[in-house]
Amino acid sequence: MRQYPSLHRSSSTGEADKMPMVLLRPVTFVTGNAKKLEEVRSILGQSIPFQSLKLDRNHPFIPSLVSSSVSNFDSEKCLNYKVNQKRYPRKRPDRLQSRKWFLQKTGHEGLNNLLKAYEDKSAYAMCIFSLSLGPSNEPITFVGKTQGKIVPPRGPNDFGWDPIFQPDGYEQTYAEMPKEEKNKISHRSKALALVKSHFASASYIFETDA
């Protein structure tokens, strides 16, 4: 049987399925967002061997997500799709064509204005990592959520909606917090904590050239 070149199981018997999988290349974190990459680097440190691959959302194989208008389930499904497309590109189906970005359209002010009519400004930030171990494995997803509220923008405007998201229990927005502080409590760090524990318990064996 031909094996996918990036990995193989140590053995194919049922019992041995529990044996650690050998990974022949570092985990590839696919993102076109330098700020995300910066956070992931700083949160992961040396814990998992990884490399990054920049493919922006205009890449022909990548359908865009409108995170604010899809359910958790859809986000996961779309992200899994995205991960598989990025690693095993096919022609993208029509129904997942690019859409405009919500935040880009409304801006921080617009989002606040939308909420003016509502007393409840509560929100959560959600991060989903989808790990693909190859075309014959279902992607594994890791979800991190941080509860908070939407507020008028405060702090540096250099990363998405950071200025308008104030996590519960804090007086500062994500943008106002020192980076290390955001990275301790963020949706991204919670998702990465799950990724880390997955890697710890799966005990993957990295046999990469690097």
Ligand SMILES: O=c1nc[nH]c2c1ncn2[C@H]1C[C@H](O)[C@@H](COP(=O)(O)OP(=O)(O)OP(=O)(O)O)O1
């Ligand atoms: O922690 C965050 N704090 C503030 N803003 C954030 C954060 N995380 C994502 N964002 C923004 C970036 C983009 O405006 C939108 C979602 O887009 P999203 O597809 O996840 O990011 P992206 O297209 O920039 O990079 P990628 O190549 O990883 O898809 O939310």
Ligand SMILES: [Mg+2]
């Ligand atoms: Mg994107």
